[in-house]
Amino acid sequence: MEVLLEILIRASIGIALFYALYWLLLRQSTHFKANRLFLLISLMVAVLLALVPIQYQVLVQTPSSPALSDYSGVFNRDIANTPNDVQNSNGISLLGVLLIIYSIGAAIVLLRLLIQCRKPMLIITQSKPKKIYDCLIYENKEFNSPFSFFNRILINPEYFKQDEIYDILTHEKVHIQERHWIDLFIIELLTVFFWFNPFIWFFERAIKQNHEYLADKGVLSLGHSPVRYQALLINRLMGTQVIGLANHFNSSLGLNRFKMMTKEKTSKRKLFRMIWGVPVLALLLMAFAQPDYKMQTQEKTKTVKIPENKELEHTLPDGTVVTIMGGTTFTYPVKFTEDKREVTLDGEAYFNVSDSKVPFVVKNKKGEIIGSNNSGSEMLKPINSTDYTKSEKSTPIKVKGTVKDDKGNPMPGASIVLRGTTTGTVADKDGTFKLEVLEDKEWSLVVSYVGYKTIENQVEFFQDKTDLDFKIVLQREVISIDSKEMENAGDVPPPPPPAPEFDENSDKPVFFIVESMPEYKQGRYGLAQYVKKQKRKLKAKFGKKLEGKATVGFTVDTKGNVTNIQLLDKTSETTARAAKIIAKEMEQWKPGSQRGKKVSVDFAIKLEF
Structure with missing residues (x-):
């Protein structure tokens, strides 16, 4: 409901602004075709901007x-x-009441439109047309005034006894040829959804009035006498049923319609008044724009690669100064944690470690420790990762276990990883897991599952141990x-x-x-x-x-x-x-x-x- 309300309000604001622009600058213009385009396009833009607002990235x-x-x-x-x-204890909310009122109003307007169209549709389906002046004519006595309905003309037979029949049919033929029924279909459909907005009804009147200007211009352009044509319109001033989807011959009769027939053509330069629609459009775009939030992942590490025959002196976030030799790749955290200072070296470097109680550790690309400093600020010996070799072949330790929840159910898919490494595995369908690690490598086992508390087991090795078995129980977390x-x-x-x-x-x-x-x-x-x-x-x-x-x-x-x-x-x-x-x-x-x-x-x- 809230989404619908927001769309209706946004569209109503756009409709009001565009109509105000038309009324102030364009309604007296004789560029009727341009006005027709402006009325239709501005309506569609107002609705589309409300339905699909632009987004800006945050x-x-x-x-x-x-x-x-x-x-x-x-x-x-x-x-x-x-x-x-x-x-809610108070029953129906205010939004619920508004939704009911809106739905009733829309239903009434839609029912009114369907009732208006019923008689013309019955006449068209139940009678045979006559083709006169390339027009399909349906004679009927239900309506006093002639009108076009989509691409058909409905007319009272009495009109065929009069000399003005050619003028009347020419007028309605212009409506059909220029497909004015498309405009009527769009505006009548919009009145169903925006019936509460007075400006949608102003738009409807402006569109129908502009259609009559276009039809009058089409008749007079064929050589018909303006005086005779105006007299014909005055003679047809009679009460008739108004149909929303029809162009009535005597619609919008008034002094303004007569003035428009003989008014001097508006200068083409005044067409540039439509450019004022651009700032209105920009205003709506900015007013209706919605933020699109994108998560910006914080950079965790930085990597420095030094070309051959070059060297670089670089200061780390903790104040440690490192001299990186040519052909070396050096990776370090953007920010050291309170309990760990670790960097990765692939090549050769010199370190002047800053004073801290936290040990400074240098590892190679395989995660093996190749240098450390535990005694505050002092110069580490030159470290070259390629010089590091193990004195003995490490004996792999087989680690296995099960992962279950607090109810004893196995947790297939649980992640088991050695902290600080890329070594890990996944629990099977019965919750069991297996992996191998090196005996002389200090490590801890991290087990995680979405929605459960992550646990970490610190492991101490004993020389007589060649395998370990864990029974891990994960607790549901909030x-x-x-x-x-x-x-x-x-x-x-x-x-x-x-x-x-x-x-x-x-x-x-x-x-x-x-x-x-x-x-x-x-x-x-x-x-x-x-x-x-x-x-x-x-x-x-x-x-x-x-x-x-x-x-x-x-x-x-x-x-x-x-x-x-x-x-x-x-x-x-x-x-x-x-x-x-x-x-x-x-x-x-x-x-x-x-x-x-x-x-x-x-x-x-x-x-x-």
């Missing part, structure tokens, strides 16, 4: 990690929400969303740590984590806009009673539907009702997935009113 930063909620222990995943759980922070956040990223950069030329197998969290339309920003809009509506509904905080929980299921709506925290019954309404009226989400399989994910959104 880049927003993605957050580094999702926030986990403290409500995992109290979240109920077996709630069967019914409409009565979260419905992702926390703070409405205050949504505008400064992007999409919720997958929970596991990202894999490091890898070398394309390395023959080492690379494991990719394929996980995605549920996403609302336009991500966190789309959700923020929805929540703000709902807050305004609920504030208008509840007034001063709506003050305080509430946390509402819900599950985005495998189809993207919002289910398990439940209240997790509240400061008043009013905030509780408002929070449930916000959750209930959410649009469908893009569901989360684990290696292509759709999964359910729990959320808790903290709202402050």
Whole structure:
């Protein structure tokens, strides 16, 4: 309903602006064909801009990690929400009342149009036409005044007894030849949808009036006497039933129509007045433009490649100065973390490490440590990654295990990865996994699954151990969303740590984590806009009673539907009702997935009113 209301309002504004431009600058012009094009095109542009607004791109930063909620222990995943759980106590909302009124009005206008067309359609289908002056003529006594209906002419037989019959048929023939019925069909259809907007009726009158100007001009261009033709029109001033889709011979009779027949032709230079439509169009484009939020992934590492016979002295984010020799590729983080300073070297470099309690570690492209500094600021020895060789052949350790949820169900597709490496595997359909690692390499096992808390097992090796067996249990987690922070956040990223950069030329197998969290339309920003809009509506509904905080929980299921709506925290019954309404009226989400399989994910959104 809100979308329909926005479209109708936007289109109505465009229709009003374009009609104002026509009335001020073009309605007295004798360039009737140009006016016809302007009226039709401006109508279509106003409607199309409302239906398909242009979008401008807004880049927003993605957050580094999702926030986990403290409500995992109290979240109920077996709630069967019914409409009565979260419905508005006041019955039909204001928007519902407006929708009913709008629908009734549109139905009345449509019914009126169908009733008007019924008699002409019956006459056409039940009688045989006569072909006179290359026109299909249908004689009838139902209508006093002649008119064209699509490409047919309906006329009372009495007119054939009069001398003016040729003038009348010529007039109606112009309507048919110039296909004025197309304009009428478009404007009458639009009156059904925009019946509440007075400017659509002004447009209808202007289009029909312009049709008569064109028909009059066509008759007079064939040599008919203006005086005689005007006298004919005056003589035909009689009451007749008006049909929306018909061009009546005596339609729009008035002083202005007579003036237009004899008015001096408007200068072609005045056609340039239509250029004023350009700023009106630009105004509508800017007013109706909508943001298209794109998530801008923050750069995590930088890579420096030094040509042969060159060298570069470079300062790292922590103040460490590194001299990189020719033919070397050096990769380092854009920002070091509080507990880790690691860089990757493929070639030769000298390091003057900045003073810090955090060790400075240099690895080669295979992830093996080839240099480290644990004692503050001092010069590391020159390091060349190609000089690094292992003193002994490493003995592989076989790691296996199972991944299950807290109910004992296996979790096929769970990601198991060695932290800081591209080595990993996926749990089978029974939740089991296997992989191999080097004995002398320090590592930890990271296990993740969308919608569950990521766990990390730090492993210590013993010389008598040649294999390890893990029993891993993942706990369902609730992702926390703070409405205050949504505008400064992007999409919720997958929970596991990202894999490091890898070398394309390395023959080492690379494991990719394929996980995605549920996403609302336009991500966190789309959700923020929805929540703000709902807050305004609920504030208008509840007034001063709506003050305080509430946390509402819900599950985005495998189809993207919002289910398990439940209240997790509240400061008043009013905030509780408002929070449930916000959750209930959410649009469908893009569901989360684990290696292509759709999964359910729990959320808790903290709202402050």
